[in-house]
Amino acid sequence: MSRISFRKQAADAKKKEKRQRKQKNAMNEGRLRSRTNPNSRRKIQMLNYSVVPDYLVNRRARDVAESASCIACEKLAIKQPQLSWIVEVEHGEKWFSERIYGYRDKAGQAIFIHRDCSPFEIATTVAHETKHAWQVRNPRWFPVPNTTYTRGLTRLQKERDCKIFELEFWNGREKRNGSFNDILRILTDMRIASARAQVQAISPQYAFKPQRGLPYSSSAHYPSQVKTRLIVPSEREMEENLLQQILSG
Numbered sequence: 001m002s003r004i005s006f007r008k009q010a011a012d013a014k015k016k017e018k019r020q021r022k023q024k025n026a027m028n029e030g031r032l033r034s035r036t037n038p039n040s041r042r043k044i045q046m047l048n049y050s051v052v053p054d055y056l057v058n059r060r061a062r063d064v065a066e067s068a069s070c071i072a073c074e075k076l077a078i079k080q081p082q083l084s085w086i087v088e089v090e091h092g093e094k095w096f097s098e099r100i101y102g103y104r105d106k107a108g109q110a111i112f113i114h115r116d117c118s119p120f121e122i123a124t125t126v127a128h129e130t131k132h133a134w135q136v137r138n139p140r141w142f143p144v145p146n147t148t149y150t151r152g153l154t155r156l157q158k159e160r161d162c163k164i165f166e167l168e169f170w171n172g173r174e175k176r177n178g179s180f181n182d183i184l185r186i187l188t189d190m191r192i193a194s195a196r197a198q199v200q201a202i203s204p205q206y207a208f209k210p211q212r213g214l215p216y217s218s219s220a221h222y223p224s225q226v227k228t229r230l231i232v233p234s235e236r237e238m239e240e241n242l243l244q245q246i247l248s249g
Contacts, residue, residue, distance in 0.1 A: 048092035072130040108136030
């Protein structure tokens with residue numbers, strides 16, 4: 001047998017092995033993406049999702065998600081997670097047994113939102129998943145009676161905790177059929193109210209009390225023939241400046 005024919009057979013064998021491995025992986029992935037319904041005993045195809053870049057997402061949808069994330073993270077006192085967007089595709093990186101609005105990663109550092117959600121659903125999903133991120137970063141353990149073991153929250157308890165946080169997040173201001181402008185206006189009002197509360201908490205410590213009887217100022221080192229009037233901002237201007245600094249981060 002010549003050396004050329006031997007190399008050709010070896011290459012064909014490698015291609016055949018690679019093709020068989022690929023078919024086997026596809027079969028295993030197909031089994032993973034389908035589950036058996038215990039009631040009907042038939043297989044149901046799992047829904048697949050893939051991440052899309054931000055430039056393929058509506059700008060106002062990104063603004064809603066960013067505002068909702070700022071408010072939720074401020075309420076929970078955690079670092080803001082990364083926001084990403086997903087769409088339903090035929091073959092994606094993630095698959096679920098039912099249609100979802102979003103999910104968070106295992107470390108609680110990123111939140112994935114469905115691109116086709118309504119404005120209200122986007123803000124609610126961000127608040128819901130931010131609470132899940134808080135649960136990951138702040139795990140709670142409870143002792144098991146009559147044992148030395150501890151356990152965390154169950155899935156149902158975590159979901160219930162997130163549902164309660166959704167109500168606390170909106171605080172009666174939700175508008176389920178609102179447009180992007182409506183939801184953004186509500187979120188902006190919520191941020192302004194939170195900033196004003198911070199200003200009211202800070203202002204007693206740094207109360208501005210103008211000194212009476214000293215409307216002018218002069219310097220002994222640099223004497224001037226003309227008196228110079230001090231330009232001091234009013235309390236309202238100082239409050240508005242502080243409010244703008246808080247809103248701008």
